[in-house]
Amino acid sequence: MNTFSRTLTIVRKLAPRVLKYRDIRNRIIEGKEVSETELEREARLFTDALISLGPTFIKFGQVLSVRADVLPDSYLRELQRLQDEVPPAPFEEVKTYAEEAGVELTDKVIAAASLGQVHIGYFQGQIVAVKVNRPRVEEILRTDIKIMKRLLPFLRLIFDSSFVESIKIVVDLFSKRIFDELDYTKEAFYHDKIQEELKDFNVKIPKIVKATKKVLIMEYLPGYKITSDEALRNNDRRALAWRVFKVFMVPLFEEKYFHADPHPGNISVDENGSLILYDFGMVGSIDPETRIKLVRLYLSLSRGDAIMVVNVLDQLGAIQPFANRDVLVKGFDLMIRQAKGEVEQIELEDFNRLASQAFYKFPLRLPEKLALYLRMSGVLEGTCKMIDPDFDFVQNTVRLMQEERLARLALIDELSDYFRTANNAIKASMLRKGEPSRKRSKKWIGSLIIAISLPLYFFTNDAYLAILVSILGLSITLSLP
Template structure:
């Protein structure tokens, strides 16, 4: 945090920003990664959540922390066995066979393969909460909440907004993930919603072998969704899988209002017949009707490439600050749409846009409200999976087709026409009241009884900087005059003190006229950069 603060103010309390290269960010991110792994399950889960929050951390941190999605050290079987037997009884009595090597390790629990039924034909996946994790999580959450005020001191308002939401979201999410009964309910609800969908498959819950700390599900095997070589070997159409994945998630979020919220490759697989398998419903969420409506409006605006409507929706749902520079954000969104469509982006234009935003990189106007964080996480990770399956995948085209097929695009247009009509009526009503108000204002002006109050917004601190320069100038003039007088009075020691003071004030005055250097940024995570990295490899 001290290093982060020094990036913003070279000498912590004063001075301009300093230049930080991507290699330094990556080094710090790796140090953070090792610290999170040492601190245990709660902080591993926090790192996983941070890896999906570009509004909190720079891209280098996101890239490094994303390895936490799959690379979590396994716990010892003895501890897991103790939890299992406390909940269900002796392993040999409840299971025909049980493989003690975990097939999947998560920050809060581990998954094992086993067989049940008398003939041992039914294969299941048994998710067991890590031993002692409840007390550890409670203690770690206290540490995080105690540390939050200190962290907020080092960051700007936009990141403070995101960090406070992140802390609240994290506390809620991690408690929900430890509640396997809730996970079973969410799994069953999502399975019911997708029951007639032949594009995907959701495992059954084995209630007889489940409890608050153990969740037993039907085992469904498959090829990991990002294992493109194996998918090709099995003759599975990766482009079709990508499209099906996006469509299923759009249905869950827009239509059903309940969704699987952790779609990283470790939780997605593909069966031999091309169906998508969903694992691990510990992180799942709900979307209210208002947010569903705004998501539809957002997709419709993207489909129409209506940048102004996109900005309006982002402001309405609280993702974009109303004070954001719309001209800059227009360029940013245009580039994002091009990249989402898989189009080639002219690099000079990317650098041009970055040059316009880098002066305010720490005050970037994007933020994530609580009710949208999981949805954005899903959209970001799903697009990453789709691009892994098909580098030329057009995310927007699929969304547009889905909106048209479901009638959402026409509904959005009708709602826009209805709202526009209401605004016209309100405008007409306002016009009828303008004339008398204008006449009263003119009467007051004629009687010299009209006062005007003016509020000045100074987001760039122009007046503050001007005041500093005036003060520094007066101090410098005074110190130089004092130095000359003291020297004339043959007081060399005192004149040297005045000279030193003059030098310090002169340096501060000079620095106040210098343009603050921005942290240099370079474009990352575009499809072109992905292709270039793969080409280098």
């Protein structure tokens, strides 16, 4: 691939969108009105430009779709279509990889993604599902990432430093992790881990037949798409949405790994009502401490506790060091009350909108360890509402927390924070202060009287007298210079 011509193509297609976004961002930050129509139109043009630039930028757009600290909500919503609207590569260009793995590929495409696509095939006489890399995808990725890094410094001439630093972090993480997704032996690893975690659920996961770096051969396990008429007609909608919700949320809160891509195309249901999960290329992991903080954050938002929201965000590393915490508390309190309106609980869509506004307008930074969760929860909420329009993400999350006793652990962690804060305050009060004067302190008189109270008690056996003497000594200590 010619680097120079590719650079010109990227600049030609993205420069108009980048410059327009700079204008939109500046107006939002300055508090000026930007119409939703304008935002949606620009977001659509930006997404179309990414699609036209191929697999690297499609995948990068998918990463940006969860970065509420970089883009406003309208852009995030539009970028979600990069999960589904990806045209497959020509059959003749991908079948070579399959033949090298010993599988006969058909031209029937089940699914197409940014880095690969899934076909029906035959392996050792049996029908299988075959996931195969897009042609020359690794070469394309390496060239495009090199160009992205070269162009990155020029953004400093256009955007504020906060935005540039956020984009730099996204590009660095993207360039480090993207090549792992090309290696289907790693996807097979995560497949097996999640299959073990879900062994007690009524869930089917296609067995891995063979995995190479470029080809993944799996058991062909067809079913009805979870949002299809057949699936919804044969199952109770409310119960089905709850089952889907639990399959993705329980591993998040209790296990090491969680499936991070719960869009309807990755979930089916068979004729017996069993769920079927596909595609383990996007898997996340949250450490136990972050998991508890996440539950605390969610509960704090639910009860409208802006102070605790800011406190937990600080502990998660989501607040810039220079940020004024008091201003953040006021901002969160205002947005929470706006989101609640007249109702008692906030829908997840309002939570996500709240988070987008906060990360975009305030000096916050979205921790990488939470970015995948925020994306997963938003997609899961949308999927569950397509199954059951009355599905309430907040109520079901509270229900799950109660069933799994997660709220109790979060409460213990919060009480520990209170204890540490009080303990530190007491210790700080015990520190000696610098003496403003060289005059000898007379506080020793009170200390001597307090010391006398102890032997006085032993000789007289009069506790009241000893306590009165101690109080006298304490009063003298506090009153003397």
